[in-house]
Amino acid sequence: MSKDRLIIFDTTLRDGEQSPGASMTRDEKVRIAKMLEKMGVDVIEAGFAIASVGDFESVRAVADAVKNSTVCSLARTGAEDIDRAAEALRSAESGRIHTFIATSPIHMEYKLRMAPDNVVERAVAAVKHARNLVADVEFSCEDASRSEYDFMCRIIEQVIDAGARTINLPDTVGYGEPGEYGEMVSRLMNAIPNADKAVFSVHCHNDLGLAVANSLSAVMHGARQVECTINGLGERAGNASLEELVMAVRTRADIFPVEVSVDATQIVPTSRLVSSITGFPVQPNKAIVGANAFAHESGIHQDGVLKYRETYEIMRAEDVGWNANKLVLGKHSGRAAFKARLEELGISLDNQAALNLAFTRFKELADKKHEIFDEDLQALMSDVQPEESDVKYRFIGLEAVSKTGLKPRADIELAVDNTPQQASAEGDGPVDAAFKATEMLVNSGANLLLYSVNAITSGTDSQGEVQVRLEKDGTIVNGNGADTDIIIASVKAYLDALNLLEAGVLKAHPQRGI
Template sequence: MSQPQKIQIFDTTLRDGEQSPGASIAPEKKIIIARQLARLGIDVIEPGFAVSSPGEFAAVQQIARELQQVEIAGFARAVKADIDAAVQATQDAARRRLHLFISSSDIHLNHQLRKSRDEVVQIAREMVAYGKQFVNEIEFSAMDASRSGREFVIELVEAVISEGATIINLPDTLGYAMPNEMASLFRSVRKEARGGDTVRYSAHCHNDLGLAVANSLAAIEAGATQIEVTVNGIGERAGNCSLEELVMAIETRKDALGAETGIRIGEIYETSRIVSRTMNFPIAYNKPIVGRNAFQHESGIHQDGLLKNRSTYEIMDPAAMGISRSMIILGKHSGSHAIKHRLEEYGIETTEEQLKSIYGRFKEVADGQKIVTDDQLIQMAGDLTQTRPDPYALIDLQVHAGTQRARSATTTIRNNERGTDHSYTAIGEGPVEAVIGAISQAIPAEIAFEDLELHSLSTGEGAYGEAVVSIIHSGKRYRGTSIHKDVILASAQAYISACNQAIMTAGRAREEDHAGGAKESRRILR
């Protein structure tokens, strides 16, 4: 069998991705994302549009200087001032390219550029030649290529190749093309353009019709060896080809595609979270790969199959991508097998009769609020089995907030192992910070609060809010969930739930290590 074709991943999260309405990034935060992109294994990073502002220029310059292991692309219109800024900002990169673009469709030429085809070809020639003085690698993009006349695209590509362009990008700028049309475009240009077999090809697809990944895969099958992507698929309008979707499509179906990437898939989820948090741009629940529901299952049939063998209802392993969340969501469609499995994860053993009673109460709660949190399930089990397996419980919470004072919180926390209650007080810039500070005083473990998500589960003044809290303990991430009409209380309960999970997991690990050590000692003695 022939070796898979290596596909370069060109990331434009920091340039095209930042053009998403409401998703701008402060220049000093761009370097944070760029570092993570390097850890992810991105081949080429496009850090921004250097000519657009002094802050943008400085950000591109810093990334080019620091990330010496990644190729840096300087983005520029076919304008000398843009090229000069891009060249200067990237001059300290170990490897760099100039990425030039100009429109090629008659729609753009007539209504935006107001130039003839001959004028555009001449501008493209001159600017590629000008850029070639400074860099060896020049990527040329024929913007809106998928809506351009095929003959003109070929003429334009021939012109820039003759002036030294080394990479030809054929963008589906408006997300208009069908996969067969993208494949045809690449095949035609590669075959018919003079010098077309001497350059590399790249695809830059937008997602207006939801076809960005499909069109990018079609381009690969037609000879493209580079795909331009953004993390979480962010970008103009409906966004760009999603990095995580494309990479995992290639990873999962590499035999069918005959392709592979150099992406470290274990960094995918962390990269997605960093971009989402830094840009204040939430991820849709049903977003493939990184969405909250991507590897979560509520249907009892699916849950039963999943517990027997993960491959029954999953084609990818979430753990391989760094996704450390439960695969099963407990809701009104869940079966008793899933309930039993979740309780066992917390070390709670039940008889058949107890499980039946717990399941009946579970169904009553699930009918009213869609999903049931682990904390609620543990409480149900505790009430019916006369146990409280979770180490800590929130007994009381008082929060004071206002415009003229610091926010303060007082909590009463029960230590279930000792059977004692103690109260703690803390202040913070916001009520949630104060609440977390107060609870943290009660829990003697090194736990780092990472993230809080708040979601409304219904409408109106009496809506339930869902709080999802992520923490880090001993290098592992834990998530706690709680539902309440009071979102501050829900946040507190979710935080305690996450802490309980971390403490109980660490405790079980110690018990298993101890048991293993005892067995080994007995074996040696024999």
């Protein structure tokens, strides 16, 4: 049986931009709009033309640039708003004016300060005016989920008669509950005599974390347009996320009676573009586009995925634009993933006993370190580690002083070949001072290539984990150090790298390098 089409209306550039701090320039909006067009989004709401000259120019630039998606501008019900929207959309291949007015008692009384009859009049006049300027007019009952049913029936019937071809029922404040909201949509569609002349649409906010659930429930109850944003960006807690809606409908095609014509492989690149332009990072556990959405760290899951991917994956990472899924090695990992990764690195173990031994060492390391990278594994598998008795430099203690107005200073005490030695130095910061003091004692001549700090756990009391990469005469080593004091962790990492250089580990085992 053929399925209905679900129209994907993206409002990243309008409602998404209403997130405090997410303002975009005209050129940034055009770049995102081009990506949305490439993705095959049906309607792109590019802005609110009357809001500012900049927003007007953005809608106009998107209308100029985009040819395969409908470009839309928001407008209140006043003629000036609608004229401005039409003007901005003049060059659009397919342009839509989206006009709206609030229909809930609370908004009509306290915000608009209008009587309901007056609201109906304004809505009808706005739609008629817009229809004189463009063929495609959408009308939204703002705050529909808190509006009275009979009043919505009345206003919607009249705006459809006036020429609106899309009727949007926003859950403006994210108050809806999936069952109730879906039912509202089907009740209205069944009761309004001319409902068949319009596409019913939903626009859900995420104040209770229900935006996607509410939208999908509405789809099950007859809505055929969903308004959404990339990464769920939007006013307050955001809007329904485009990637979640698209992938829910695709993945549960057995349930949803609709299909979408979006190229889902463009989802991750578009998500990254929106995140980099707005400066809003994507949380790692965000569905579809979060860094962990297709990553597995637990041994039981990794074992399952290695045996048959679908044991723990309901979508393919490649289908939404990732290169591949990821098996992350950490303290929850098991032998199956450990062994598979070693094999990918060209390291094979002779027998189960060798695997068990290596795995025990791996778990010991994983207890100290967030994530085990390939370099860690290679180092772990190198049978030449500097023997404890061969370690040349050992940390004894340090005092670092950092005071506003004074140059940072570090006094350090190390054991060099088991003989305690001390040095003091100033630096650009306390870490720089500590490294300089260390160099006064060791005089290594090594070049510092990388210095990175990670918190092992969250909180100000967490262990800091430092990685230091040193180069000397073409040999590169990674040293690691951990401590709750970040300066101490830094010196430990520096000494670890120096000891590796001293032990000549790389000469015997080049895989310890990068």
